[in-house]
Amino acid sequence: MESDQQVLAAKFSAPSKIILSGEHSVVYGHPAIAFAVGQSCEDHEEGKEIDKNIAYRTQSSIIVYHKTDTERPFLKWKSTIFETIYNEYSDLSSLEKRKDLEKLGAQIFLEAVKKGCDNNQDIINEIVSKYTFDVTFGFGVPIGAGLGSSGSFNCAATGSIYMIFKTLCQKELPSEITVTREDLEKVKDLTHFGEKLVHGNPSGIDSYIISEGGIVKFTKTDGEIHCENDFDIPADLNFDIVFTGVNRSTKTSLVNMLNLKNAFPGILIVA
Template sequence: MRTFLRLQPQGNGKLDLNLPNIGIKRTWDVARLQLLDTSFLEQGDFTVLTEEQMEKLKEVAGFPEDCANHERLAVLAFLYLYLSICRKQRALPSLDITVWSELPPGAGLGSSAAYSVCLAAALLTACEEIPNPLKEEEGASRWAAEDLELINKWAFQGERVIHGNPSGVDNSVSTWGGALRYQQGKISSLKRPQSLKILLTHTKVSRSTKAIIASVSNRLLKFPEIVAPLLTSINAISLECERVLGEMATAPALEHYFMLEELIDMNQHLLNALGLGHTSLDQLCQMTMAHGLHSKLTGAGCGGCGITLLRPDLEGPKVEAAKQALISYGFDCWETSLGAPGISIHSSSSLDAPVRQALDGL
């Protein structure tokens, strides 16, 4: 499930942003933006924006009174990246930018990170801060490693505008793709495993990641001798999963999937013990288990989304029956995969018709 951005230079002196997934359509006059004092952004390169800088950015955005918070944040991240990346140009460019995503927003699936990565890559390329890797005869291409590093740094800045103090995991995954190890603030790529097919289920139960993290921290402080071993076990599951995925990258076997299913079940029970479960997630696990499938929460927990591993030996009707059961219960459910490539640049002709139609606003 991917996020797509189309950038078109235009000669009308306008800067247009269209985000059809969340109903945003905004236009700014480039000449007026050019006259603004944006020196406050110079201190913002790869650092957290101060409250004063954020307020100045809000003045530039000029929000209507009825603008929802998630809409404000999406626009602020865009303006921050546009003004920061493009201010080195002799004149700010007149652009028409549309971003459309297959990822549901606000579901804990990294939609904001994919958005920030697309913006960073497009603006850096348009301003020739990084070269366009797409050759005329190619349908798609990826940037060189050093260019991906710069894309990721700017995308992290966009994530900071939206989330304040994110880990950097989501934008790194969106940039590099595949699988990553995150440990004590350090992120590194794993040997790319073969693509894992999953059901991705959205329970539609909203939750606050900030509040959930605080709850787990409080539980650790209250019961350190109980909670610390749970965290140690979860870490051990992650390491074992990493080992299995490493083996699958070179010689995949059905036995690896059975091991992953066991790890998924153990992980889900430990997450429940940390207080991250929810009746909707219990229902998800029970419904998929009734069809011989294994599921766990993904993201912060307490609602949100869950993933269900699909072994390659599973017959289509069994998967479809599980999917229909989840949908009939009121969940949203997609059959997708893990381990896809990260940010890429495409020729318009290489995109599927539904994607082209969405980007054209049809």
């Protein structure tokens, strides 16, 4: 306990992902194979903390305090995804883009709050009037590298926010927070909600593999998602993940592919 006024604490961690095949064709109903990259920011090697830039994982932690605790701020963001982006990419430092990012973050935050409280605005108002929140994000996924940085952030952030508000809705606070299968499904939906805000019309493969972990053969046809998870993978199978340092936008890549497909329908077949 950091304070006698501390009420509740939650910490969520979400992996990044790799799509082995079908990154473009999955949008058009063809199967894709993806797996989660789950090395944790908290892993240690020979007593030294692993560099967060190669951890490929996002962490979100929230500590809830009573507002009567005068030593705590009303709302303190120790570190946010926005600050991380500004520090690494100067082309996203303009005020106009900052407003866009803040609006995006607010939409994701509010959606998680509403889902956690079953859209009961009275309960939400009561919680906000009673408690203050200390939020920290640890971001270890390279941005624009095809590793699912936005999905990893959306999952970790919405997961912690959703679970905190769901728990605060209970008449008696539990000694520890338990995540059920239903909770995971809601976090998966929230992750996809955030992905749609970022990418427009994603297939859902990032949201699925980041929320579920493991490996998946993912197909989406006529709006229906089909997933296969039963794979016989050799224990000694290894992959080397190399980031070139050249950033790209998944949304832009998908739009460019769609434009090419429409321009040359008889020549370009995405499969």
